[in-house]
Amino acid sequence: MIKRFIFPFILILTGCSTLKKEVIDCPKLTSPRGAAEILVNSKNNSPVYIGIRGVQTYCLKASNYIDMDVSVNIRAVRKDITKDDYAPLRLTIVSVDEKNQEFDRDELSYSQFLLRGNGIIDRRTDLSLDVPNKGKIYLGIK
Numbered sequence: 001m002i003k004r005f006i007f008p009f010i011l012i013l014t015g016c017s018t019l020k021k022e023v024i025d026c027p028k029l030t031s032p033r034g035a036a037e038i039l040v041n042s043k044n045n046s047p048v049y050i051g052i053r054g055v056q057t058y059c060l061k062a063s064n065y066i067d068m069d070v071s072v073n074i075r076a077v078r079k080d081i082t083k084d085d086y087a088p089l090r091l092t093i094v095s096v097d098e099k100n101q102e103f104d105r106d107e108l109s110y111s112q113f114l115l116r117g118n119g120i121i122d123r124r125t126d127l128s129l130d131v132p133n134k135g136k137i138y139l140g141i142k
Contacts (some may be wrong), residue, residue, distance in 0.1 A: 015062040026068055027131055029055060035140025040087050042078070042114065048087040049077040050112065050141060054120070059131075065103075066131040068095070072139065076112050086111035090142045095131040104129040125130045 037051035054073035059066050076087055090109040097103050107129045115119055131137060 005113060021067065024059050024061045024066065025067065026057040026059040027135060027137055029070070029137040029139055031139050032086040035138075036142070038141055040089070043045060043088075043111070044080075044083065046078060046080045046085060048085075048114065050087060050089055051075055052067060052139065052141060055139065062130070065133065066135075068129055068131050068137070070127045070129075070139070072125050072127065074112065074123045074125060074141070076114060076123075078114060078119060081117055081119050085114040087114060088112075091127070091140075092111075092142070093127050093129055093137065093139045095129050095135050095137050096133050097132045100136075103132045103135055121122045 031052065037049065040048050040050060051074070052072060053075040056071040058069045061067075072091065072093075072095060074089065074091065078085070078087075088109075089112050090104065090107060092107045094105045095103045106129045108125060108127065112121065112123060123138050129137075
């Protein structure tokens with residue numbers, strides 16, 4: 001009778017211990033040349049500078065890859081602050097393996113809202129992806 005309860009109990013305990021992931025240092029994250037800042041035309045055809053102004057990362061070790069969460073601060077700067085406007089943007093993060101082959105990708109395309117009266121607008125955007133062990137990460141805007 002006791003054997004029927006001990007075996008499932010041990011099975012549950014060993015199964016739960018494998019669910020815990022280890023927090024580790026994140027791999028190096030870089031932006032290709034010209035991909036960290038751009039100049040775009042807004043919906044009202046005004047020039048808007050958009051750039052990456054800070055990145056925070058959080059990584060967990062999975063079985064054969066790294067689970068990475070990235071928080072990116074995007075800053076938009078404009079001169080014409082007399083009206084509300086929108087600036088188009090595509091934010092992309094890509095992980096590659098040792099042979100520089102794409103492993104995972106996360107993209108976000110949106111129009112950044114530019115509130116009237118504000119020359120500088122910041123927005124935090126969260127992305128996540130899987131990174132192979134010994135892999136690299138590239139982040140860029142377009």
